[in-house]
Amino acid sequence: MRRAGLFSRARRPRAAGMRRSVRRLCLCLAVTLSLCAVMIWVRVGPLVRSYGEEMFYHLIVPGWVRWLLEPAPLIVTPREGFEPTTANDGGGALPTGVERWGDHLITRVSATPNVTLVHDFMTSEECAFVRALGRKMGMVSGTRFPVTNGVVDASAAGLYNYVYGLVRTSVGEYVDYKSLDDGDLARMVAIAKKVEAVTGLAVGNSEAPFVQHYEPSARFRAHYDMYNVDVTKPFPYRDNPRSLTLLAYLNDVGDGGGGETEFMLAKPRPVRVKAAEGAALIWGNCELEDVAPVDVGSGFKVNPSAGGGGGPKWDEGRCMGGAGPHGEVANSPGAMPGERTQWPCCVDRTRASLHQSRPVRKGHEKWTMTMWMHQRFTSESQVYAEELGYSRELAELVTS
């Protein structure tokens, strides 16, 4: 008894002190966590408001939850059951859902978002050439941990790069046209002309081709190609957004290999397109202004031989109309709200254009080339100007 009494007397003040310390620790932790939450929200809040909660839902929610909650996706396999060369021969009957578009065969996969599959965009040789170019370029991963020599880069750009590296885990690089020898440049220009023919937009609107390699488990999580430079602003008229994306598949991933491109907000159910060598997907990222397109009339004919007839045109101060399967637009510099436009302009991001590359499975790989095409010319324009038949002066004028 005595021993127990002594014991409890000795412990009581110490226990009380310990409780006080634990309380203080908890309080500190709660304050620190709340501060962190506020700081994260200050940074992430505008992103959530700008991009919408669907993107964050699809970034966070595991696949099995979607499998439980969502309708089964529509699986699209390029060239399923037919070979483009035979389908093209003699104007014979085309498989259901396949249409001719200029020199190509296309299927309209989804209306919202507007997605078109080109079954026969590139030849096997062209795909092998671009894959080899990618290897030669030495592609890098998107992940750039924002610490250099022990110094944390907490700037918005540093954090953005880091987060982007978590979203895209493939390696990739832009083709630098200026570094290509004449032979390689000619081959890239031939591919660029196909891009013009099938999208109806001048390739001068595109960023340089971006070659990507997905190793096993690599993926490109849910994202929009059309992003806002300043997320506190509404989606822009003047910031030359990416209005349309062309994604070319450079190899067959094969059955069970994963790597499908998925549009998870497509209606009535998500769409998954399998990666097949030489096929390409084109999709629109923009909501268009509600005006009827009319003939541009005067203005530069940038590429008279573009597919679908007509080809993209340029007319100062107005939006530029494409003649691709989407009838998508590109914008000459400076169309403003309320200004009379002859072609509908991009006024907002298409929310349903959210997409991802599903992870590539063990034992497989995936190669792609993306052309992110903007409303108007980009700085890449000058490089291609002469080869593509529009004047360097024009390209310089519209990018200056």
Ligand SMILES: O=C(O)CCC(=O)C(=O)O
């Ligand atoms: O590789 C894919 O399936 C998607 C690629 C993509 O989203 C992109 O390049 O923007």
Ligand SMILES: [Fe+2]
């Ligand atoms: Fe994308």
